[in-house]
Every structure is written in C-alpha cells, then in structure tokens.
Amino acid sequence: MNTQVKICGLTTPEAAEHAVALGASHAGFIFFPKSPRNIEPDDSGRLAERIRDRAKIVAVTVNAENDDLDEIVSALDPDILQLHGQESPERVLSIKAIYGLPVMKALSIREASDLDRIDPYLGIVDRFLFDAKPPAGSELPGGNGVSFDWRLLEALDESVDYMLSGGLNATNIGEALALTGARAVDISSGVESAPGVKDLKLMDAFFDAVRRAEAERPRSGSKT
Numbered sequence: 001m002n003t004q005v006k007i008c009g010l011t012t013p014e015a016a017e018h019a020v021a022l023g024a025s026h027a028g029f030i031f032f033p034k035s036p037r038n039i040e041p042d043d044s045g046r047l048a049e050r051i052r053d054r055a056k057i058v059a060v061t062v063n064a065e066n067d068d069l070d071e072i073v074s075a076l077d078p079d080i081l082q083l084h085g086q087e088s089p090e091r092v093l094s095i096k097a098i099y100g101l102p103v104m105k106a107l108s109i110r111e112a113s114d115l116d117r118i119d120p121y122l123g124i125v126d127r128f129l130f131d132a133k134p135p136a137g138s139e140l141p142g143g144n145g146v147s148f149d150w151r152l153l154e155a156l157d158e159s160v161d162y163m164l165s166g167g168l169n170a171t172n173i174g175e176a177l178a179l180t181g182a183r184a185v186d187i188s189s190g191v192e193s194a195p196g197v198k199d200l201k202l203m204d205a206f207f208d209a210v211r212r213a214e215a216e217r218p219r220s221g222s223k224t
C-alpha cells in the first residue's frame, strides 16, 4: 500500500493490533478528556508497546501545557506529536526544542482562506494534518466525522506535506484520494460503530477501499 493510513483514537489492544495488521502506518492516541477516545497516559504506553515498530506512535494533544506533555511523552514515548489546538508557530518551536520530536500540526479547513494559515508554520512543522472545522456545538476539535471541500487543496503547493483528515470513510476515500492525490490519510469515526468504539469490520472496509483506489489510480510512490 502506498498510502499512509493513520488510525486515530485507539483505546483497545484488539483495535490497535487489527490496525497494524491491516497496514496502518500511524496509530493515534487522544489525550483530551472530553473525547470519547481519551486515553490515560499509562494505558496508552501499555497499548503502544504492542504495536511499536510496526506503526508510528502519534500523541494527539490540544493546547497542552508542558506538565501534561511531560507525562504523555514519558508514558507513551511517541514518534510524533500531533498538535490539534491553536498552538502558535512559536509554541511549536518550543515544543520541538523541548521534546526533540517531529510535530504534525492540525489545521482546520472550511474555506480557501484557511489555507493561508499554513505559511507561518512552513519550515517549523514536519507535516500538516488538514481536518474539517468542528460543527457548531461540538466540544471536540477533531474526531467529528465531518469533511471539508477537498477541492480546496487544489490550490496547495505540492511541496506541502500533509495528512488528509476529516470525515473519511470506506465510501468516500476513493473520491478523496482521486481529488487530492493525498499520500497520507487519517481516520477515526469512519471506522467506529459508536463514538470511541472502533469496529474491526469498518477498518477492513476502509483499507480495502484505499487499496481499491490505489489499484484504479496507481501512483509513482510515497514522498515520506
């Protein structure tokens, strides 16, 4: 499989093992108490041990303070920090200096002007994650199962490395890949039977759909 797939919001050994067996490149753990996918740092560390070296371990945090990041990094030992709040470029630089880890910065997209927010982070973040803006009333910055208009990414400079995220599922991933040419995708609620409950059959269907899309539109290879 050429496309990198991050399965986000893992909380059980069954789901984590199944994700890597299917070929997930990244496994995401959510540290946000209001999320149905929230996991305690010590639990995340035990879970990650089962899949470490088979997938990159991603810690997802939202405007976290250093005390919380210290605890998460020490318990999980992540390969990547995903910053899913309003972390400024200066804050990203500080986090990178403290922890020495690659940072994936989430930016929420709804309209063309949202892509202007990329520029201040260029050369600072290692990768972007483009997610949809949360619907009105949602308390979650991510994991809302809503998509943005993928055609907005037509204006993106090819050198920008990103993961496509937001409302992806087995039904729409073919179109999403065809429109964007994304080399990396992220999914959470599209492989859940209820909020926070990963469904192994939905995971199977998602990976099948990615593989089908690749077979229909072969690509020359992955950039990262």
Ligand SMILES: O=C(O)c1ccccc1NCC(=O)[C@H](O)[C@H](O)COP(=O)(O)O
Binding pocket: 008, 009, 028, 030, 032, 035, 036, 037, 060, 061, 062, 084, 131, 140, 141, 142, 143, 144, 145, 146, 165, 166, 167, 168, 186, 187, 188, 189, 190
């Ligand atoms: O998933 C959450 O509950 C969550 C909570 C707080 C911050 C980020 C969160 N998720 C981050 C992700 O990377 C999700 O996979 C991404 O938002 C896509 O979710 P979905 O639209 O459900 O596929």
